[in-house]
Amino acid sequence: KNEVEQSPQNLTAQEGEFITINCSYSVGISALHWLQQHPGGGIVSLFMLSSGKKKHGRLIATINIQEKHSSLHITASHPRDSAVYICAVRNYGGSQGNLIFGKGTKLSVKP
Amino acid sequence: EAEVAQSPRYKITEKSQAVAFWCDPISGHATLYWYRQILGQGPELLVQFQDESVVDDSQLPKDRFSAERLKGVDSTLKIQPAELGDSAMYLCASSTGTGAYGYTFGSGTRLTVV
Numbered sequence: 001k002n003e004v005e006q007s008p009q010n011l012t013a014q015e016g017e018f019i020t021i022n023c024s025y026s027v028g029i030s031a032l033h034w035l036q037q038h039p040g041g042g043i044v045s046l047f048m049l050s051s052g053k054k055k056h057g058r059l060i061a062t063i064n065i066q067e068k069h070s071s072l073h074i075t076a077s078h079p080r081d082s083a084v085y086i087c088a089v090r091n092y093g094g095s096q097g098n099l100i101f102g103k104g105t106k107l108s109v110k111p
Numbered sequence: 112e113a114e115v116a117q118s119p120r121y122k123i124t125e126k127s128q129a130v131a132f133w134c135d136p137i138s139g140h141a142t143l144y145w146y147r148q149i150l151g152q153g154p155e156l157l158v159q160f161q162d163e164s165v166v167d168d169s170q171l172p173k174d175r176f177s178a179e180r181l182k183g184v185d186s187t188l189k190i191q192p193a194e195l196g197d198s199a200m201y202l203c204a205s206s207t208g209t210g211a212y213g214y215t216f217g218s219g220t221r222l223t224v225v
Contacts, residue, residue: 004153033214041148041200042218086153098144098167099214101153 003027006087006102013109019074021105023087026068033099034061034072035086043086046072077109113137115217117203123223129191132220136185136205140215142166145178145188148200148219157201160186193224 004025013019023032034046047054047061049070054061058077063070074081084106088099116135124130136143141162146154157176159167162183171178175194180186190197203217 035216040218041202041221043154043202043204043216045214045216048214088153098156098159099154101155103151103153 002102003091003100004087004089004102006085006105008105009103010106011108013077013107015078015109015111017077017109019077019081019107019109021072021085021087021107023070023072023102024068025070025087025089025100027089027091027100029065029068029089029091031090032063032070033088033090034070035088037084037086037104039083046085074107079109079111082108113215115203115205115215117201117217117220119220120218121221121223123225124193126195126224127192129189130193130222131187131189132201132203132222134186134188134203134217136203137215140205140207141183142206143180143186144204144206145186146202146204148202150199154200154202157188190222193222195224198222198224 007022031048031050033048036044036046049061049063058075060073084104086104087102090099118133143160145157147157148154157171158178160180163180176190178188200219200221202219204214206214
């Protein structure tokens with residue numbers, strides 16, 4: 001079983017829809033990251049969370065430490081949001097600072 | 112805005128040849144990471160540096176891969192000889208340290224071994 005699980009693996013939405021991507025993890029963490037990867041490969045860090053909720057524009061990220069679960073929400077989705085969204089956690093055990101990545105959620109927003 | 116620089120952006124090489132990738136982290140970031148991402152998978156750590164020292168290279172295939180960060184600034188990852196299974200995206204990231212610190216990723220090097 002992977003230490004970081006994301007769902008869904010693939011998601012297709014119509015422009016304007018509200019989107020939720022979920023991440024569950026099984027290790028103790030010091031932080032959780034939500035990352036965006038566009039075709040072509042570069043990764044952009046969207047959020048880093050250790051508790052609560054963060055908002056940036058149309059993106060909202062929440063984390064529940066007790067339940068070991070995080071969600072990424074996109075409001076009023078747009079075709080330019082099409083990308084792979086990756087959840088990654090920094091755990092206390094193992095190499096300090098190393099991230100453990102989920103396999104990503106591929107989002108496609110249709111106009 | 113400060114960024115992690117990587118080069119080349121794309122590389123095609125023949126099997127058994129040597130290939131090298133370069134990464135320049137954000138100034139002042141002591142920790143540098145090299146990740147390998149196979150298509151459809153999440154990145155996996157190859158090597159982690161703290162300044163010029165290797166902190167973790169347990170997943171680095173040391174028979175063919177090597178990494179260095181001689182002055183604790185930029186870093187080079189080398190593969191010799193390259194194999195078909197090495198085709199992947201190689202990502203570099205840097206951070207200020209451990210704990211709840213932010214990461215910055217480079218744009219990656221897409222390697223294709225033919």
